[in-house]
Structure formats: structure tokens, C-alpha cells
Amino acid sequence: MIRTFQQHILRPTRLLNGLWDFITDPDNIGIHEGWASKFPEGSRKHVVPSCWNNELGTYEYIGAAWYRTYFDNVQETNIRLVFEGILHHADVYVDGKHIGYHFGGFTQFSVLLPELAQGKHELVIRVDNTVDWQTLPTDIADWHSYGGIIRSVELQELPDVYIDSMKIDYQLKDDSADIQLHIVLHSLSKGDCQVEVNAFTEGLSLSSSHVDIAAGQAVSLTLRGSLEKIRRWDVGEPELYTFTVQAGEDDLIDRTGFRTVEVQGSDILLNGKKLYLQGVNRHEEHPEWGFAFPPKLMLKDLDILTDMGCNIVRGSHYPQSQFWIDLLDEHGMLLWSEIPMWGCFMSKETLGSPIFIERGIKMLDEMISRDYHHPSIIFWGAHNEIDTRTEEALELTKAFVGKIRSMDSSRLVTYATMHPEQDIVLSYFDVIGINKYYGWYEGSVDGFSSMLENYYIHAEKHGAGGKPVIMSEFGAAGIFGDSGWEPRLFSEDYQADVVTRALKIFRDDPRIAGTLIWHFADIRVDVRSDRPYFRDRARSFNNKGLLSEYRKPKLAYRVVKAIYRSDLLDR
Structure with a gap:
């Protein structure tokens, strides 16, 4: 599928x-x-x-x-x-x-x-x-x-004139939506053709048009219409509209949901209402299937996310399958979508490489083009943990953010920084994600408080004062089944203690708009005997999951569920 x-x-x-x-x-x-x-x-x-x-x-x-x-x-x-x-x-x-x-x-x-x-x-x-x-x-x-x-690999049989793409744009005012369907037709015919184009959705039939297409050419057209008394897509209220375009002997069907997402001061607004994000980072990975993740397990993962009290999941660190995003659309779960740009050890030479930048821009284009209609996606992520203290990162950021904004003005642009107190690219983003692991890679959990105060001062100096902040990664490793009388390193007890204390700091800070724990379930990592990287990954797994790789809950899962679902969070 x-x-x-x-x-x-x-x-x-x-x-x-x-x-x-x-x-x-x-x-x-x-x-x-x-x-x-x-x-x-x-x-x-x-x-x-x-x-x-x-x-x-x-x-x-x-x-x-x-x-x-x-x-x-x-x-x-x-x-x-x-x-x-x-x-x-x-x-x-x-x-x-x-x-x-x-x-x-x-x-x-x-x-x-x-x-x-x-x-x-x-x-x-x-x-x-x-x-x-x-x-x-x-x-x-x-x-x-x-x-x-x-x-999946799909074979399609195309008529001589076929629909290459459909893009649904809309503007909302109260309970009405002005809709534009941008359609591209391609001709494989040896002669000139004329086709009739129609489009419809629930309660609306868009104006049909006869389109002339020269042999072997493409043509673009826009159909317009308005919908009244629309039902808005929202968290837990997944209202979806199906659009069908027919052109001669061909058709194309896609869905979207009507909603707005914007920033107001340090707040993120969905449909004009303040949104506090609580979720996790999730790899689309399993030890038996790798990245070829089966639909049955997607449904189980979604049930687990819902049970935990999440309203958002981050697609770490690459575009997720369309089937998964469809499920998020259908269940009212938000998504942060990004390209596979994990940069913790990335050199300045890589960040400045023309072919590297070109590949990144192409991936952004392919991701946004494919997933433009999914209402669950509220963030496009530009990059993760690159060295944003450097001029190379600044120039790359300008190119990537410029590409995103040229393709989509309806969503927010974000990224995850591991250098929040020295970062020089803050001003280019709508929302700032901070990845820090106090209590694991550095210091104690209490280090989050001073780091955040330093970040806020730094952000003011770099034109990002007051922007929404998401704690986009934090946590600690806990090996499933390793528990005892005290919170030892790598134990479930230690992991649960770190996450609990960190969440208390973040939820007490009114300037933070949400938390994304690292991470959903343990994942296999690239540990090799001939390389020094990731040698702290016991079992050759990143063990920071709230669940084991087989989706068995750790202690941290239960404490996060209690916090995320608590009545104390009435936002």
C-alpha cells in the first residue's frame, strides 16, 4: 500500500x-x-x-x-x-x-x-x-x-493526456474557504488534443474547462471555487476533504484538511488557538523490517502515541512514508517533517559543498511537493544539529529556508540546534528547536535552566528574541529490563528520572511552546568496530526510546504518559 x-x-x-x-x-x-x-x-x-x-x-x-x-x-x-x-x-x-x-x-x-x-x-x-x-x-x-x-513500487498506465500533478491551495475566512486547484497536464500524443477538466469535492464542483494541449507538451491551469461552512482540521478532530480531478480519460484524487498555523509572539497558534506541543521523536524503523515499516505496525505506533497523550510526532530524521502521514491526518496527530540531514559530526567542508547543498534543496523540493496537502504537517525542518556557529551553516540555511518558503507559505519553518548559546542562524526560522542532553552527555539535568537563560539572552542579540522555542530533543538511555533500587546510568530508573526532571523545568517555563522527547522506541545504529562513533550505544542500539525496539514500554514511558495526560496541563 x-x-x-x-x-x-x-x-x-x-x-x-x-x-x-x-x-x-x-x-x-x-x-x-x-x-x-x-x-x-x-x-x-x-x-x-x-x-x-x-x-x-x-x-x-x-x-x-x-x-x-x-x-x-x-x-x-x-x-x-x-x-x-x-x-x-x-x-x-x-x-x-x-x-x-x-x-x-x-x-x-x-x-x-x-x-x-x-x-x-x-x-x-x-x-x-x-x-x-x-x-x-x-x-x-x-x-x-x-x-x-x-x-512500494507502483506501475501506472497513462492515457495520452494525463494529470501530472494537482496542488490544492486555499485561504480561510471564518467558516469559508477560497480554493485554487493548480493542475498540470502532460501530453504524450503525436497530435494536438483537447480535454475537458473537472474537479469536485464535498459540496463543491469546480468550474470545468476545455484545455488545448499541443503534441508532446504540458499545460498548467487553475480551477477556483469557494466552500462554505467548512469543518476545520484540528488536533483530535481530523476533518478531511477529498478532491478529485478528471481530465479526459485520467483522474487524480488527493485529500487535505483546512486549518491555519501561525506564530504570535512566543506562541504557536493552530486555527487561532494557542497550541502546546507534547510529543516524541520517532524513527520509522524496526529491527525486523528496518525502514521498510509495515502498515500494521504504523497503526500500533499511532495507538501508542495516542495512549501516551502526544499531539505531535517528529519524523526523525527523514521524510516518512505517505501511508504513515495519511494515518496522522486521519487521527488528528501533528507532524514535524524534515530531510535526512543529521549533522552532529558534519564538517565545514560538507556544509559548504555545492553538491551537498544541491542535494538538500532537491530533497526539500521532493518532500514538500509530495506532502504539501497533509494537514498534519505544521513544520518543515531544514536541518538537524549542524554546526550553526559557522558561516558555512549560515549560507546553507539561507538556501534551504529560501527554498522552503518559496514552495510553501502556509507552514512554519524550523530546525534543531545543538548550539543554542552560540547559534548564528536563529533569525531565519519561525520556531527554534533545541537539542540538549543534560543528564546524559553533559552535566546534570539542572543544566537546562542556565542553558535556557543564556539562550534567551543570545536570541535577543540575534534577532530571535521571543520566538517560540521547542525542546526538540532531550532524554537519556535506559536499557529495557534494567531496573533496580536506584537510578543508575543506563537503567530504566535513571532514564525516567532524567525525563521527569527535564519536563518539570520545561513545563514551568512559559517561553517554551512544547517538548519532543528523544525518542519513541530504541533503534538500531551504525556501530562498527573500525570506527570511533557511537561506541556508547549498548547492544548497537540507541537505547533512549521510551519503548524497546519491540514496542515494550519502559518506566519512562509510564511517567511520560502520566505527565502528558495529566490534568495539570490545561492549555
Whole structure:
């Protein structure tokens, strides 16, 4: 499944998920030996979607691997192949011909095959999960470097004139919404065409239009209308509207929810009401599935978040699957969405690299384009824990924030800083996220109080005084099942004590707009014997989860639930 709802009725689609042929290429000889047209012997079956680092024999494999499957056309037709997520480099071949390349494991891409002949066709994909100092993520990131086709592959049959995209914009006034549907049509026809375009949603049929399209060209148009007595999307009140566009023989269906999000002083307002955020950071990861996270477990995670009393979750540290975000839309749970830019050990050379910046801007474009309609997303995150004391970070921030604001003015732009008392990029953001681990990596929990006072003074000097602040990461490791009579390091008792004391400090500070605990559940990390990084990660896991990797609650989960759901928080 890609979405929780059907996006096409007229357009034939089918998933190519299932058993594919799979073989690793540790010596990187596949391109030279022509594996795209002559798949080598010795392959085995591999499930798509999945991660190869969850399988016997490839548990720690980093490098290239090749996948193969087949699909049939009952007649000559236009085919689009949509790939929801491939970690990280993907080369696509159809019938031995190279069709396209994409970098970025967490965003969608597609390839087009016009007038593909009737019959059986071979689809081969070379996947490479190698990362370096100029990739996003870089080769040093605080999660495991999984590889594979991690999300669904979809085949779409397109008519000669098809709907390439639909963008829903709206302006709210009281209980009415002025709506603009921006539609892009593409023609694969050899001759000029005319199609009728219609759009409708609940209680509104937008004006139809006959559109002329020259052979092989694209055309953009905007349909406008107004909806009265709208129901606003809100936390716990997930009012959604489904929009359907039809153009000739094609259709496209998407959803949105009407709501506003803005900043007023140090407050974040949702639909004009002050919002206090309480949530966690969550990796879309599991020790049995890696990043190929199954829908059943998504529902369980959402139930756990709701049980805990969360109203927001941070998508750490990459765009999450569309199915997950659909679920958040449907349950009234907020989301902070960001690109995979974890920068704790990132060098100035990386921050200043043109190809690195270019890749980041492309990922922002793909994330925002794909997820623009989700009402649950209230923050776009630009980066996480880069060295925001440097001029390189400042220039990168200008580029990233400029890109976000050029694409979307309806949401707030944020980031997470690990240098709140020296940060020089504060003024570029609507909301400031602070990542600090007093009680774990530095000092005692009481250090949060002096750090915050220093931050507020620093923020005033850098044009960010009074901006909303979110404690976007804090916490401590607690190994599941390790408990005793006292709060020892790595025990569940110590973790619960750190989180409880930190939450007390933050909730007593009226200038803080919310808390996001690090993190939801324990995750596998990239611990290697030949590298010095993350050697404090017992079991090769980041053990700061409120739950174990198998979603068993620790003591910290229970204390956070009591705090988040307490009657003391009546905001």
C-alpha cells in the first residue's frame, strides 16, 4: 500500500511488490558486465519492499545490489513506474535500457515509458546504499545505514493526456474557504488534443474547462471555487476533504484538511488557538523490517502515541512514508517533517559543498511537493544539529529556508540546534528547536535552566528574541529490563528520572511552546568496530526510546504518559 485511500479510479494501477530476484555486487562489477540486460546466476529471492540489512548474509552489507522483476502489458501503452523509496542511489533499467537515476532514499521518484510495447518486460534496479561526506545522510549518522527498496513500487498506465500533478491551495475566512486547484497536464500524443477538466469535492464542483494541449507538451491551469461552512482540521478532530480531478480519460484524487498555523509572539497558534506541543521523536524503523515499516505496525505506533497523550510526532530524521502521514491526518496527530540531514559530526567542508547543498534543496523540493496537502504537517525542518556557529551553516540555511518558503507559505519553518548559546542562524526560522542532553552527555539535568537563560539572552542579540522555542530533543538511555533500587546510568530508573526532571523545568517555563522527547522506541545504529562513533550505544542500539525496539514500554514511558495526560496541563 502507498496511501490509505485510492488515488485513481480511471487510471489503471498495480503494485509490483513481492518476490524479486536479488544479488549483491560487492566488487561493483555489475555495470561493466552488463547485469542490467543479463542478470547473473546465483541470485536469490528478496521481498520488495524490505531492507537487505535485516536478512541473513547481508546484515551489515554496504554497497551495490541488483533487483529484477517482470511486468506485462496487455497492449501497447504509456507506463509510469513510481518508486516510493530506494536507499540511496537507484539506477532503473527496463529491457536492458537505462531509464533513470535518483539519489535520496526517502522521497518518491518516477520514470516514464511512453508507448511501451505489448508483452513481458524486465525491470532491473541497481541499488547502492553507500554514503559519503557529500550525501544526505552522510556516512556518519545516528541510525543504521540500511539498503534496499524500502517502499512500494507502483506501475501506472497513462492515457495520452494525463494529470501530472494537482496542488490544492486555499485561504480561510471564518467558516469559508477560497480554493485554487493548480493542475498540470502532460501530453504524450503525436497530435494536438483537447480535454475537458473537472474537479469536485464535498459540496463543491469546480468550474470545468476545455484545455488545448499541443503534441508532446504540458499545460498548467487553475480551477477556483469557494466552500462554505467548512469543518476545520484540528488536533483530535481530523476533518478531511477529498478532491478529485478528471481530465479526459485520467483522474487524480488527493485529500487535505483546512486549518491555519501561525506564530504570535512566543506562541504557536493552530486555527487561532494557542497550541502546546507534547510529543516524541520517532524513527520509522524496526529491527525486523528496518525502514521498510509495515502498515500494521504504523497503526500500533499511532495507538501508542495516542495512549501516551502526544499531539505531535517528529519524523526523525527523514521524510516518512505517505501511508504513515495519511494515518496522522486521519487521527488528528501533528507532524514535524524534515530531510535526512543529521549533522552532529558534519564538517565545514560538507556544509559548504555545492553538491551537498544541491542535494538538500532537491530533497526539500521532493518532500514538500509530495506532502504539501497533509494537514498534519505544521513544520518543515531544514536541518538537524549542524554546526550553526559557522558561516558555512549560515549560507546553507539561507538556501534551504529560501527554498522552503518559496514552495510553501502556509507552514512554519524550523530546525534543531545543538548550539543554542552560540547559534548564528536563529533569525531565519519561525520556531527554534533545541537539542540538549543534560543528564546524559553533559552535566546534570539542572543544566537546562542556565542553558535556557543564556539562550534567551543570545536570541535577543540575534534577532530571535521571543520566538517560540521547542525542546526538540532531550532524554537519556535506559536499557529495557534494567531496573533496580536506584537510578543508575543506563537503567530504566535513571532514564525516567532524567525525563521527569527535564519536563518539570520545561513545563514551568512559559517561553517554551512544547517538548519532543528523544525518542519513541530504541533503534538500531551504525556501530562498527573500525570506527570511533557511537561506541556508547549498548547492544548497537540507541537505547533512549521510551519503548524497546519491540514496542515494550519502559518506566519512562509510564511517567511520560502520566505527565502528558495529566490534568495539570490545561492549555
